[in-house]
Each structure stands twice: as structure tokens, then as C-alpha cells.
Amino acid sequence: MSVFASSSSWIESDALDQCHQVAALDGMVHVAAMPDLHPGKGAPIGAAMSSRVLYPFLVGSDIGCGIAVFPIRIKRPVAERLAARFPDLDRPVDPDSIDTDIPAGYAEQLGTVGRGNHFAELARVHAVHDDAHAARLGLERDDLVLIVHSGSRGLGERILRAHTEAHGAGPAADVGAYLAAHDDAVRWGSLNRRLMAARIAEALGAVPEEAIVDECHNSVSIVDGRYLHRKGAANGDARPVLVAGTRGTASFLVAAHAGPDANYSVAHGAGRKMSRSDALRRGKAKHTVEELRRTPVGSYVVCGDRQLLFEEAPTAYKKIERVIDDLVEFGLATPIVSTHPLVTYKTAEKVRR
Ligand SMILES: Nc1nc2c(ncn2[C@@H]2O[C@H](COP(=O)(O)O)[C@@H](O)[C@H]2O)c(=O)[nH]1
Numbered sequence: 374m375s376v377f378a379s380s381s382s383w384i385e386s387d388a389l390d391q392c393h394q395v396a397a398l399d400g401m402v403h404v405a406a407m408p409d410l411h412p413g414k415g416a417p418i419g420a421a422m423s424s425r426v427l428y429p430f431l432v433g434s435d436i437g438c439g440i441a442v443f444p445i446r447i448k449r450p451v452a453e454r455l456a457a458r459f460p461d462l463d464r465p466v467d468p469d470s471i472d473t474d475i476p477a478g479y480a481e482q483l484g485t486v487g488r489g490n491h492f493a494e495l496a497r498v499h500a501v502h503d504d505a506h507a508a509r510l511g512l513e514r515d516d517l518v519l520i521v522h523s524g525s526r527g528l529g530e531r532i533l534r535a536h537t538e539a540h541g542a543g544p545a546a547d548v549g550a551y552l553a554a555h556d557d558a559v560r561w562g563s564l565n566r567r568l569m570a571a572r573i574a575e576a577l578g579a580v581p582e583e584a585i586v587d588e589c590h591n592s593v594s595i596v597d598g599r600y601l602h603r604k605g606a607a608n609g610d611a612r613p614v615l616v617a618g619t620r621g622t623a624s625f626l627v628a629a630h631a632g633p634d635a636n637y638s639v640a641h642g643a644g645r646k647m648s649r650s651d652a653l654r655r656g657k658a659k660h661t662v663e664e665l666r667r668t669p670v671g672s673y674v675v676c677g678d679r680q681l682l683f684e685e686a687p688t689a690y691k692k693i694e695r696v697i698d699d700l701v702e703f704g705l706a707t708p709i710v711s712t713h714p715l716v717t718y719k720t721a722e723k724v725r726r
């Protein structure tokens with residue numbers, strides 16, 4: 374097992390215990406823990422785990438969850454006004470309006486963001502850390518991007534449930550059938566992120582552009598003849614990856630160059646520091662709902678769910694700069710640009726503005 378975090382980084386012992394439990398599974402070859410590691414339901418989040426045996430629970434239910442980045446051009450962007458124009462991403466699009474195949478034919482929930490820490494964010498390039506790489510991606514300081522974090526919604530849940538009802542946390546009984554269903558969920562998640570970006574761009578009066586990054590962080594693939602499970606870890610094999618911060622801090626687009634010791638993977642976010650219940654309890658003692666609708670960087674939060682506003686507060690997460698420093702110090706990634714949010718959409722306002 375390798376842990377890619379310095380001694381000053383916040384890593385809960387429960388998460389390390391989960392990594393050791395995974396490392397002891399039959400057929401497990403190597404566990405790489407990322408600096409955003411934190412405990413998950415039964416398996417750690419922020420880990421890449423290679424094994425001779427395929428374990429669906431190590432991918433989890435949100436198969437294909439990922440983060441995509443879409444450049445977007447908006448003349449004179451005023452955050453408050455743009456926040457009021459975001460579309461309702463809880464309401465699905467009409468599947469008949471989609472001119473492409475829908476993976477697994479799962480037409481429900483298309484174009485919706487989901488709950489928890491899924492989000493769609495209009496962000497501005499705040500700093501350029503690598504001019505040449507940023508130019509290759511077509512990015513300059515002050516450019517706008519849409520960052521969309523979402524997974525396969527009910528489809529992934531259905532796939533994991535079908536497995537666990539019969540086999541619990543055991544290996545996939547029919548690897549080919551699981552991988553076929555998994556690949557559908559990965560394609561569905563990517564299509565869903567594109568649909569959301571198109572909906573937002575249209576509502577903001579902008580033309581949607583192709584994604585410059587779209588990496589999923591809950592998946593399994595065959596690498597070096599083994600099953601490489603990633604749970605909250607992005608493919609870091611020579612590609613740009615968006616490492617999300619929080620709705621009130623920077624996020625970093627990095628050039629990933631992770632090798633075999635890191636299971637060719639990098640962190641996908643800041644990672645939770647507090648459970649949802651702790652964040653709710655502590656947040657309520659400190660902040661009003663209105664305070665949480667604005668962030669320390671001056672951005673706006675669209676979130677009609679008061680409890681979610683507290684659960685997902687920026688203070689519930691680790692420091693993104695520490696995670697990025699760890700990725701750099703361990704040679705896994707190099708920052709290209711960092712972004713600051715203007716508007717973060719979580720769920721529709723109950724009374725539309
Ligand atoms: N830029 C933003 N980043 C956010 C927000 N809420 C959460 N996050 C980060 O995303 C990852 C995703 O975690 P996952 O395990 O659910 O895939 C998380 O670790 C946070 O660092 C946000 O509103 N904006």
C-alpha cells in the first residue's frame with residue numbers, strides 16, 4: 374500500500390483502516406491512497422486499487438461519476454444575474470430531444486445533477502500556473518469554464534444493487550456482464566455531463582463548447598492485466614484532470630503524470646474533512662443560511678435545500694492547496710490553471726428567483 378500524502382496532510386485513521394482492509398482482500402495487488410482520502414461506506418474514497426479479482430463494491434453505486442470542464446464565453450458576466458438564470462437541473466430533459474443513443478436505454482434522470490456533492494459550477498480562471506499547457510487547452514486568465522460533477526444516477530445504483538443482492542461484497546460472478554453494464558454507466562455519466570453543460574449554456578445565452586476534460590473517478594478498467602478499481606480517484610496517466618476544491622475555494626486543473634506506484638491515478642478533489650452530520654451541526658451553530666448563499670470568494674450558491682447548504686459548506690472539506698501540494702511533491706501532477714467559482718448550482722431554489 375502507498376499513501377501519497379505528507380505527514381502534515383489530514384488523513385483520518387478510519388480511512389487508512391479501510392485501505393488496509395481492502396489490501397487484505399483476496400487477489401488484491403496494490404492499494405494507492407490519494408491525498409484526498411477519506412472514509413466511505415465500506416470502502417475508502419480517494420483510492421486506486423489493483424487486483425486480480427473484480428469487486429463491484431470498490432467502484433460503488435455512482436459508477437462513472439466524473440468531472441468535466443467546458444469552456445464557455447459570456448459577455449460581461451455578473452454572477453448574481455447569472456445565478457438567477459441557471460436552469461432547473463433537477464428536472465430531466467425530454468429523451469426524445471436527444472439525438473444520440475442513450476446508454477442502456479436509461480432515459481430517466483437525463484440532464485439532472487443529483488444530490489450530495491454533485492454540482493455544476495460557472496468558474497473563472499483565476500491564475501495560470503503553466504502558460505504553455507494552458508495555451509494548448511485554449512485557456513487564459515479570466516476565461517470562464519463550466520465544471521460539471523455528476524455520475525450515472527439511478528443506473529449505477531441499479532447495477533450495484535443487482536450485484537450486492539446476490540453476492541454482497543464478493544467478487545463479480547460474471548465479469549463480462551458487470552463490465553458491460555459498468556461501461557454503459559460510464560458512457561451515461563459522460564453524456565449526462567454534456568447535456569447539463571448544454572442546458573446551462575443555453576440558459577445563460579452562450580454557445581456550448583466541447584469538453585476539454587472529462588474524467589470519471591469511480592470506475593474499473595483492465596490495466597497491466599489486473600482490475601484497476603478507482604473510487605474517488607481519477608485516471609492520472611498523462612492527461613489533464615480537474616481536481617475540484619469546494620464551492621468557496623479554488624479548484625485546480627492539473628497535468629497528471631502518475632505512474633504504477635500510484636496505480637496511474639490522481640486525487641479528484643479536496644476530500645471531506647467532516648461527516649455530513651458534523652458539518653450540519655457545526656455549520657448551524659456558526660452560520661445563517663443567507664451567509665452560506667455567498668462564499669468567501671464572492672460567488673453565489675444556488676441551493677433550494679437548506680440542509681444541503683450546511684452539509685456541503687466549504688469548511689466541511691480539506692484544504693485543496695494541501696492536496697495539490699501533495700500531488701506535486703509526490704510527482705503525480707503539475708498545476709495548469711486554478712479557477713474560482715462565480716456560481717455553483719446544487720439544486721433548484723424552492724421559489725424560483
Ligand atoms: N468546485 C467545487 N468542488 C466541490 C464542490 N462540492 C464538492 N466539491 C469537491 O468535489 C469532490 C467530489 O467528490 P466525490 O467523492 O463526490 O466525487 C469533493 O471531494 C470536493 O472536494 C463544489 O460545490 N464546487
Ligand SMILES: [Mn+2]
Nearest residue numbers: 438439522590
Ligand atoms: Mn464524484
